[in-house]
Amino acid sequence: MHGVFLTLLGPVLVLWVGALVLDLVDRFLEPQDRGGAEAFVLALGTASLLVARSQANVPIVFGQFLAAAGWTGMPPFLIAERTTWILALIIVGGSWMASLATLGQPTSGRAGRLAALGAALLFLFAGDWATLILAWALVDLALLYALARGRRTDGGGHEGLGWTGALSLGGAVALGIALLLGQQAEGSAWGISSRVDMAVSHALLQGTVTGSSVLVAALGVLAVLLRLMPFPLPTWQTITERDSDREDRPIVRVMLVAIPCLLGLHLWARLAQSGAIALGGRWFVLWLICAGMGLAVTAIKAWSTQDPDQVVTCVNGYAGAVLLLGAGLALRTDWMLPIGINVVLSASALYVSWTQGQYLRVSNLRSYWRIVPSLVALLSLAGLPLTIGFAARAGLYKTMLAGGKWLALIVLMAGEALLMGALLRVIFGIEGASHEEGQALEESEQVDAAAVSPAPSPAPETGRIRWMREIHYGAGAALAAAIVALGFAPGLLMIPGFGSWLGLLTVPIFAALLLPIVGAIALYRSQTAENPTQVFPAAIMGWGPLARRLLSLDWAYKLVESILQRVGSVIWATTQVVQGAGYMAWVLLVCLVVLLFVLMR
């Protein structure tokens, strides 16, 4: 039994068992651990994942008993290549770091989060499509459960929850239908191919192109879109952005960017490798349009608010948009991978460590280390060398320039400049805002040190806060270190090394890398100068809240939901009429009509 924990099933089981135990405990007891239990389980999961590294490329069959159920082909199994394992490590490791940054905050929803992570690992390790679809459904259900349990207030804000969950689960259904249609040619009812390539490429289509195969490709395109859930779809992030229910815990935010992005990336890679979406090229433009809209909307949202927290959350939308952009350009898998890892790690580092800026003191040079993780994340997003973002950007710009996608390039650069300018405003703006708080903290520490009263001082309270602060910082620093490490050695991801990416660098690409950074700095400086120049005129800035509200598309979702509710009401009323007291009359009517028809013939 203990052997199973050394396999790929090990981390999955660790997380699920942890989820079950914590859920049961939370039902009977008031949590006292301030998030330590969740961090511990995630640490165990990470350790288990590291141990399972030795099992890479070894299939773990867990569905032998399905053969008795009449399943054809190979039974369900798990397998992890190097890249899949790395994705899993990023998800679990990143969540672990984020959990450390969440210590001291409410623990509600932790069981759902752990279950979602376990299901996400199952998704990544799935060796067959049936397991992948099942894992997809489990991820969504667990996320919905976690977010529902994590709500502070009762009532309100459920529409986003419903739409997001429904659409995401609909993606699983679409993928299932696509695979079943595609597998029809192979005669296997469950999409379990009898030809399993250890490199995890499952050929879905055989023979010539048919209407069915085009439909399969379309459904595959839709499935990727719904897994990523970017703008204008109701993103997972929008659920947590209700004013009455703002979710600002780092671990939730990290999971809501890591899970959709990395799982979407993995799904895209699987489908692309298997050739399932090759025939759907005409629908890739849909991805590009969504990406462009997402980038534009992210930029506008970032500049339409003064709340630093809301600015930071815009990174989530940016992450999904960039991934979609890469998918829409049909990038190579080894060029898409750094994009996904970059956005996830950078967003995670930002979410974990952007609040560290409040401890920055201008007079204390050592305190500048507080904002280093955030700066590293920002630089990685910008694509500077020696961060993983460089590999991400180089491949993306190379493809855009080679393909002549000028519009996409301009939108991407403009969006990046605006977003990073806004983030700079947040990161360095906290320094100014917290200067007085920093002085107050210094004074309070001096008072504590000079206190002569023998009475029990609040030192333990301050000590705990200090420890938490350092742990939070350490988590952000670890993520920043990972960004830099992967920047130095992208070969760890089984992609071309740093030298290869450097070899891609041409003048246009260099310019494309630098221009957004220059633009961001210029925008930031224009805001912080003595006579700040508004990026947008005051008249437009005044419409910021309205613009933000319009761009959140809540009104569109409510409109669609209203229409669907009316249709549902009509269906409900019709069934009540037919199934009500007059049912026998309807039966007689139908029988008479049938009789009439038969007699006429």
Next chain:
Amino acid sequence: MLPWKELISQLAHLSGLPALIGLVCTASVIAIARDWRFELWALLAQYILVGVLHLRMLPFELALVRVLAGVLVCPMLYWAARWVESERAHKAQIERQQLAEQGQVPLPPLPWPVRPTSGMFVLLAVLLLGMVLYSVSSSFPLPFIDADIAPACVWLALIGLFMLVLTSEPLPAGMGLLTMVSGFGLFFDVMGPGLVGIGVLSALDLIMGLSISYLAIVRDLTGEVL
């Protein structure tokens, strides 16, 4: 043969027409009447008349079993209907008092029982069914059965079906079902069911009566006021 048995056997020699007229009346009363008491009495009479027709096709003992089963169904329905009526009256009384207390007004009059269709509509429908019976009997006579009994079978089936279509209340719909089954029972006699078959059919009548009574009581457990 015992005198009373001989007397009853002689009833079998009656032509089907008087029985048919009687069945037309009883079935019509069951369909049209709004008071369950009239309906039950009509049902009882209907079972007896159907029993007389059974005598034409079955041995005396078997026909008696069929009649007894039908007659025993009526008390079941009676007790159920009594309970339902008393419960409804009780609930109506409580609601009237609550209304009076809320509004500080005198007790409002008891509401009339509401039925989805008025008596006139049902009467006209029954007349229409009578015309259907006439045309069906002349154009598509029921095979395998005596010509003077066939219309009775068809009539009972039509009325039973009509009542099932008209209402979903257990008591009136149940009586419609029992009416339809009575008509079927007449036709089934031509199949030569034998003792076991008649026994099962009679048990069916009893079980259906019990079920209908039970459903009538359960239906009224909502607390709704008539």
Next chain:
Amino acid sequence: MNPLILALPGPLFLVLAAVIVAVCSYVTHRWTIASGVIAAVGCLVLAWTCMQRLLGLPVVLFGRTLLLGNSLVVLGREWAFTPSGLAALTFILGAAGLVYLFGLPASQGWSFHASGVLVIAVLSLSITAQQYVYAILFLWLAASLAAFVFAGGRPGASIGALRFMVLTAVAAMVLLVMPAFLDPGGISRTAAAFAMPPSPAVPAGSAGASSGTLPTASILTVIGFGILLMMVPFHGQLVAIAAHSAPMVPAFTLSVFPPVVFHILFRLGQTDPALFQDQLLVDVCRWTGIAAVAIGGLAAMGQRRLGYLLGYAALVDWGAGLIALGQGTVQGAERATLMLIWRVLSLVLAGAGWTSIYRLAGQRDDLDRCRGMLHRRPLSTLALFLGLLSLAAFPLTPGAAGRWPLILQLMDSQPGTAWVLILAGVGVCVGVITGVRACLSAAPVESRERGVLMVGDTAIALLALWLVGYLFLHPTPWLDVAQRFLSDFNWLAR
């Protein structure tokens, strides 16, 4: 005589044993759990007995060996065990035992257990009857008794019971009249296991009925079985039973009655294949199946009550079974039979979850009353919606195991039908999502409830999830039962 051996006619033993269980269950009906346990254990023991008998193994109960004779003759009428009959009885009793077991968390009605076992006793008489007429009569009797099972679980809910009783009565009447029109030349009076009564249409010694009566018999057969098989427009009984009865009643209904109907239908085809030569029943099955699937899928999207949602989801699955039957092949009949099994598992799972939710919602099934149920009873809610998804043939659920092979087969020959099946499943999923949203909504102020109830609900839900999963993943015994059920009917291959 060895006191350790008890010899009885098999059909008689079954009926007596079931009646005894029913009586014991009735005596304890005030204590729902005791009554339910008695009924569940009794049914499972009887199922085991039938299985042993089917496999030709000795039956030993409480230290006594039961020698179950094959037949019982009463007044010239015979009731006997056949392989198909025993297989059907094994399934019915086993499924009923599961239904009773998982219905323990809440009362399904004061007479659910006792009357249910009594219904099974009467149905056993229908299955073992060697005369067509008595098979139909006892089926009718059981349907009338079933009113006590359907009603009583909910105050005021009599529609489902009444509708089922009425429609079954109409169907039985039609089917009982059918032999009068049948060509007696097709009847083998001496050797057939399913003898028909003599036709009054044909004088004794004549060659056979006129050709004009066979189509009439065929049409009457179609009408009768059309009602019993709940084809459109007679599907309302299925929805009404689900919507107006206690949570476990749909599982009970669809586990005990359809096997009997299938059994009678297949036996009729075996002894009188002339009835089905014109393929009318097959065509009607297929078309009404498509209609049922379409209606169920469309209606499921707009439902606001769990009972109706379950009813329409079951209708979609039922329609798929009719489409399988409407293929008119051996494979189709096998698929339809297997779908019976998977459907029961789905309904048992859904019912097990719904039972706890139903009790917590104050014996109401409005979605508004289910707010916050996912937090109060996550496992029960999971079981409920997993069961519903199984009825929608969501991949990797029992329902999918039955339906998707049919869909993939139809993709080649009848793609329109295949897509109707797929879209209907999507429609049910939409309904499920509506339900999940309701359960995820913020709960009203919770009243204090006893911890033992919560533990019990969780245990039942876990047990249901495990057991259904286990049975789904180890279907060999069930598949074997299905194979034996169909083994007597080779007319399908003709």
